[in-house]
Amino acid sequence: MVKVTQQDIATVMGVSVMTVSNAFNHPDQLSADLRRRVLERAAKMGYTGPDAVARQLRSGRTNTFAVVFEERLSYAFSDPFSVAWLTAFSEVMERRRAGIMLLSVPARDAEALAAVQDAAIDGIAGLCGDQPAMARARERGLPTVYCTMGQPVGAAPLAGDYVAIDDYAAALEAGRYIARLGHTRVSLLIETAHPGQPALTEHQPAELSRLVDDYAGVGYFDTFHRIRGVIDGLGDATVSVVVTGVNSRASGREAGALVLDRLNRPTAVVAVSDVLALGFMDSCRQRGVQPGRDVSVVGFDDLPESAAAGLTTIRQPIREKGRLAAELLLDPERSERRIILPHELVVRSSTTPVA
């Protein structure tokens, strides 16, 4: 099937290309009768309407925006936080009839960065910090919006727009709350910074600074800030840091196996995400350990399912993040382009004062 162009139609009909083009895009620019004849002839010749790419080149706009993930796309579809964000983001984009492209650019995967270069897009948003993918997009002259504060060490500070919360302050609040409840033996649950190497490990405070830098190094800025905040908030408590697998409910369960099956069990557990916390609570139930009575559990995010689970957590406006990210991309005129949203400690039944 050989491609029919406006030129072909114009030639056959003995009119100019412009007349054909106008027949499709500017009905008022030619007589109704001619227009009808052009469209008829076009259909007869197998013309299928203006070519999308050519039109994009000509107009300089694609009306498509990319969402970039640091993880594989399968994670994007299965993580509840990511799903909520995507839902809100896509609602705005759909309403404005803009296209959505999905891009997976794992940290330090130089080859995957090329995808940012090759994507026909007008802007890019991401559930991440100011990743290399973002920086690359800006080099291309594209607007970027990221949803976690922080930039790689050495990167120019505060480039690009963002919709974030103050992760450090929020985590500080969580830590202080647990300290106030009297807990002095606490475990902190963190996803791994290196998804490739699955390793459930436990670390003592001495190793902490190296560990924390690691997260900033690979671009997990939210985790980076949250760890520091919790630790600072906990003050003098004895904290062990449990590094588990990827951010998932399953990882939380595994961490539970490590933390719960021993004599000197912590009295409180703080997780850097609700999915980890919920997974941990799963493993509590399996062992007859009751969250809120036998152990206090705090999460981070306030997912839709967290309320039903009675999980005490830091609420962040997930959907708001997605909605605003989309609006910032769609509306370059908007003046507030660096937005810190409020967070809130939501106390539920999973936490109680130490006995």
Next chain:
Amino acid sequence: MVKVTQQDIATVMGVSVMTVSNAFNHPDQLSADLRRRVLERAAKMGYTGPDAVARQLRSGRTNTFAVVFEERLSYAFSDPFSVAWLTAFSEVMERRRAGIMLLSVPARDAEALAAVQDAAIDGIAGLCGDQPAMARARERGLPTVYCTMGQPVGAAPLAGDYVAIDDYAAALEAGRYIARLGHTRVSLLIETAHPGQPALTEHQPAELSRLVDDYAGVGYFDTFHRIRGVIDGLGDATVSVVVTGVNSRASGREAGALVLDRLNRPTAVVAVSDVLALGFMDSCRQRGVQPGRDVSVVGFDDLPESAAAGLTTIRQPIREKGRLAAELLLDPERSERRIILPHELVVRSSTTPVA
């Protein structure tokens, strides 16, 4: 920020545009030294690499494929079936470094059809039947792959490629199984064909043919075939058809409220999807009705969570569908392009012979 082009660099350096282009794409076509100088100069001038759209126009390929949904995108992210399919689809696409675009084209939304026209893509796949969006894409000369057999009444039969199961045969099997267990009072749970108008309604067999045609009319071919299959398989049983909201667990729960809270409760319930069945089972639990003892429940799909729930269901290879859909798009040479995958009745604890 004004756009720098290869032309600009060429002019400034006094070389030809081709040399600049080659410096980026064909390092072997110019001396290492010249190449280095070109790249240096390009960087200095703020050139950010070849323009994606121009390249696409020139090459005639976008290396991007669209996934089309009949629902809003938020549904795509929250329905377990859709998530499993998308995951498998995206795994293949990621491996081949192809882009993924998300398109929402609700049935009968003529305006949304334009999105198919305006998308810069090389092909399109969908968790749907041979929808208008698919037909439109083919008119553009794009390959299409859909994952449910069936085409709108009046459409040319069997256009485009597909990866499907035999929904009618599968449903027939489910119906016969329930009949064999001795159930004669059965409710069939179906999602609504008109998501806009939320209405939990119950229908008697007399109205059935009108109802069923409705589903084919709006392009819900899988539901269409499944209803007919179940009814045919059930034979002489007394069947009431419960039409609930969108395909979701919540809808299943609502249907449960209707079906369970009355004297002449059915002894078996067949749902056209696992999410509906699982929701129905939720409402059973809420009422102290035990699936598999007080009422038999059969679903359709075999989602990951269905095994744990003990749900008897028809298994279809969801991930396989996604994987193959992607491979068909990526590999136009592949010969088998119309694939019917096997299904299987998986009997678990939610079904028992009638007392």
Next chain:
DNA sequence: TTGTATGCGTTATCAG
């Protein structure tokens, strides 16, 4: 109301 010239940014072809 219709037509002409031109450029969007890139790259294949083929000649030097």
Next chain:
DNA sequence: CTGATAACGCATACAA
């Protein structure tokens, strides 16, 4: 190894 030309398909600006 390097360069001139043409073409991808369309739409803006302007002229007729």
